[in-house]
Amino acid sequence: MSISSLRQSYDNAPSFDVADLAQCPFDQFHAWFKEAVDADIMEPNAMTLATVDYDGRPDARMVLLKDADPRGFTFYTNYESAKARQLGAHSEATLVFYWDKLFRQVRIRGAVTKVGRDEAQAYWQTRPVKSQLGAIASNQSQTIKDRGQLEAAFKAALDEHGLDNPIPLPDDWGGYRVIPSTIEFWQGQQSRLHDRLVYMRDAEGWQVKRLAP
Numbered sequence: 492m493s494i495s496s497l498r499q500s501y502d503n504a505p506s507f508d509v510a511d512l513a514q515c516p517f518d519q520f521h522a523w524f525k526e527a528v529d530a531d532i533m534e535p536n537a538m539t540l541a542t543v544d545y546d547g548r549p550d551a552r553m554v555l556l557k558d559a560d561p562r563g564f565t566f567y568t569n570y571e572s573a574k575a576r577q578l579g580a581h582s583e584a585t586l587v588f589y590w591d592k593l594f595r596q597v598r599i600r601g602a603v604t605k606v607g608r609d610e611a612q613a614y615w616q617t618r619p620v621k622s623q624l625g626a627i628a629s630n631q632s633q634t635i636k637d638r639g640q641l642e643a644a645f646k647a648a649l650d651e652h653g654l655d656n657p658i659p660l661p662d663d664w665g666g667y668r669v670i671p672s673t674i675e676f677w678q679g680q681q682s683r684l685h686d687r688l689v690y691m692r693d694a695e696g697w698q699v700k701r702l703a704p
């Protein structure tokens with residue numbers, strides 16, 4: 492198998508009628524997101540989060556979208572993690588979704604703010620208890636000796652909180668919201684003549700432009 496010989500046919504890509512594009516990019520996002528869910532894509536809310544560190548070097552990793560409304564796109568993480576330190580230095584980020592079965596990509600760029608503590612608290616309470624304990628046990632992005640250290644920290648959190656009592660939201664855990672300035676919808680098409688429609692925010696609202704693929 493040679494990597495360069497891999498070719499994916501786009502013959503079965505869904506048609507994309509620009510006339511059907513919603514006026515509001517959030518409506519468009521929810522329409523495509525629903526189609527991704529209906530297509531049984533695994534973790535359709537998984538997205539790449541790209542950030543820039545203090546030296547201007549890019550970084551990226553996957554996170555899970557937990558909310559999307561006209562305020563922006565929300566994910567949750569550890570506030571002491573590498574990504575959090577990078578967002579502290581540069582409060583701009585890009586999110587990228589790839590929904591393979593639908594030949595679709597969505598790219599969102601914008602400024603990032605922290606989610607309010609009440610909102611983070613409300614989401615924290617919906618998480619399974621073992622996920623809460625896992626979040627408490629992990630000093631995300633710090634070097635650890637071995638897996639045993641992580642498991643011991645999990646056990647210590649379990650001994651402290653148990654499985655039956657509400658666990659308070661840790662100070663170092665919360666959400667970020669990406670407030671989009673551009674949202675691009677990319678639909679793969681035959682002959683690499685893909686459709687790229689980008690919503691750009693200006694003083695009058697959202698303008699839509701088509702970009703060459």
Ligand SMILES: Cc1cc2nc3c(=O)[nH]c(=O)nc-3n(C[C@H](O)[C@H](O)[C@H](O)COP(=O)(O)O)c2cc1C
Pocket residue numbers: 534537551552553554555556566567568569572573574575631632
């Ligand atoms: C599918 C998937 C979803 C993930 N979701 C999250 C998430 O929502 N929040 C999070 O902090 N890390 C998530 N991770 C782990 C991150 O990719 C990353 O390893 C971790 O956040 C540490 O990143 P950092 O050191 O750049 O801060 C996810 C990983 C995968 C593969």
